[in-house]
Amino acid sequence: xxxxxxxxxxxxxxxxxxxxxxxxxxxxxxxxxxxxxxxxxxxxxxxxxxxxxxxxxxxxxxxxxxxxxxxxxxxxxxxxxxxxxxxxxxxxxxxxxxxxxxxxxxxxxxxxxxxxxxxxxxxxxxxxxxxxxxxxxxxxxxxxxxxxxxxxxxxxxxxxxxxxxxxxxxxxxxxxxxxxxxxxxxxxxxxxxxxxxxxxxxxxxxxxxxxxxxxxxxxxxxxxxxxxxxxxxxxxxxxxxxxxxxxxxxxxxxxxxxxxxxxxxxxxxxxxxxxxxxxxxxxxxxxxxxxxxxxxxxxxxxxxxxx
Numbered sequence: 001x002x003x004x005x006x007x008x009x010x011x012x013x014x015x016x017x018x019x020x021x022x023x024x025x026x027x028x029x030x031x032x033x034x035x036x037x038x039x040x041x042x043x044x045x046x047x048x049x050x051x052x053x054x055x056x057x058x059x060x061x062x063x064x065x066x067x068x069x070x071x072x073x074x075x076x077x078x079x080x081x082x083x084x085x086x087x088x089x090x091x092x093x094x095x096x097x098x099x100x101x102x103x104x105x106x107x108x109x110x111x112x113x114x115x116x117x118x119x120x121x122x123x124x125x126x127x128x129x130x131x132x133x134x135x136x137x138x139x140x141x142x143x144x145x146x147x148x149x150x151x152x153x154x155x156x157x158x159x160x161x162x163x164x165x166x167x168x169x170x171x172x173x174x175x176x177x178x179x180x181x182x183x184x185x186x187x188x189x190x191x192x193x194x195x196x197x198x199x200x201x202x203x204x205x206x207x208x209x210x211x212x213x214x215x216x217x218x219x220x221x222x223x224x225x226x227x228x229x230x231x232x233x234x235x236x237x238x239x240x241x242x243x244x245x246x247x248x249x250x251x252x253x254x255x256x257x258x259x260x261x262x263x264x265x266x267x268x269x270x271x272x273x274x275x276x277x278x279x280x281x282x283x284x285x286x287x288x289x290x291x292x293x294x295x296x297x298x299x300x301x302x303x304x305x306x307x
Contacts, residue, residue, distance in 0.1 A: 083222050084272040088264045092152035095227070095278045096286055097121050098128040100135065103143035108135060109165060109177060117165045117177050121154045123205060123227060124184035125285045148286060151276075154181070155261070181205055184279075190229040191254045205257035207276075208232045210250035213239060215275070224277040225260065231280050 099121055100108045109117035122128035128146050135141040162176035169175055183205050191206035207225040213236055214221040226232040229252065236250040264271050 082220055083217055083275055084220060088261065089152045091264075091276055092155060092261070093150045095151035095276050096148050096282045097123055097151050097154045098125060098282075099147040099149060100128060100132050100144055101147045102141075103145065105147075107147075107177075108141070108144060109167070112180075115169065115173060115175060116162060117167055117175050119157075119177060119179040120182045121149075121158065121179055122182045122184075123279070123282075124182075124186065125279075125282050127182060127185055148289075154179070184227065187228055194229070194252050194254050203258075207255045207257050207260060209253045209255060210236055211253070212246075213250060215277075220273065222275040223273055224275055225255065226277045227279045228281070231277060234280075235277075 099119060102108065107119040110120055112118045120131070122131070125146070132144050132146060135144045157179040158181060160179070162178050165175050165177035167175040181203075183203075187206050187208075190208075194208070205227075207227065208229050208231075209223065209225055210232055211223075213224065213232070215224050216222075224232075224235070226235075232250065232252065236246075240246045240248070260271065260274070264274075
């Protein structure tokens with residue numbers, strides 16, 4: 001199993017092999033909204049609706065897309081099913097990630113690749129919020145907002161073929177749109193700290209694992225893979241409070257999300273009992289948005305903590 005190598009300078013195409021690293025840093029992307037000229041005003045809405053498979057209705061007008069995506073109720077749909085028997089889609093569907101869109105549902109695109117516009121999918125709500133607030137200072141982006149979706153849908157979007165964006169280059173060439181994963185900047189630094197080296201440019205999404213730290217779900221034990229080092233340490237400290245003989249600090253291993261997903265898709269038996277632990281900050285954000293919507297949107301609790 002491959003350990004995490006690298007840092008934030010590049011972006012991922014959702015596959016562990018043959019991934020191209022952008023020559024431009026993701027630190028300060030130039031962001032534009034999907035064009036509304038030439039009959040392409042609803043291009044972004046159509047693309048998102050198609051890629052999401054009808055999982056959410058993209059709202060128009062002043063309502064925009066702040067009506068939260070309805071997360072698949074995987075737990076209730078698979079009630080009584082062992083976690084290890086769930087599909088990779090079912091496991092990824094428990095993890096929220098974030099796009100930045102206009103009020104009308106068009107994704108904002110970063111100019112990061114030649115002849116392509118890139119829709120960034122954020123793992124960190126803090127990163128997404130920071131970029132959104134920077135964008136709002138630019139004319140025409142005042143109504144930018146965060147659009148949540150599930151990681152299984154995000155991976156489909158990342159792997160999809162390039163689609164016309166409705167934008168043209170200075171030479172009149174049609175610019176294609178693709179989606180890329182944007183690693184959590186804080187967790188890239190944490191991964192470098194764990195591995196004892198500074199992280200350079202990479203496309204990798206880090207996952208943190210502590211052997212011996214498991215989540216009991218009914219009849220089975222699940223090995224959690226954390227998207228944040230802080231969540232791992234918090235759960236370790238909770239476990240240690242019940243068993244003071246445990247080491248003060250866990251032995252943390254760092255893996256690549258892309259490698260893990262590829263191995264799961266290839267039927268790696270050793271990973272059947274491994275599960276994704278959604279970032280607690282992302283789950284809290286979703287719960288806060290649910291409260292703002294007065295219960296109109298339902299968000300399940302952490303799937304690895306529910307029976």
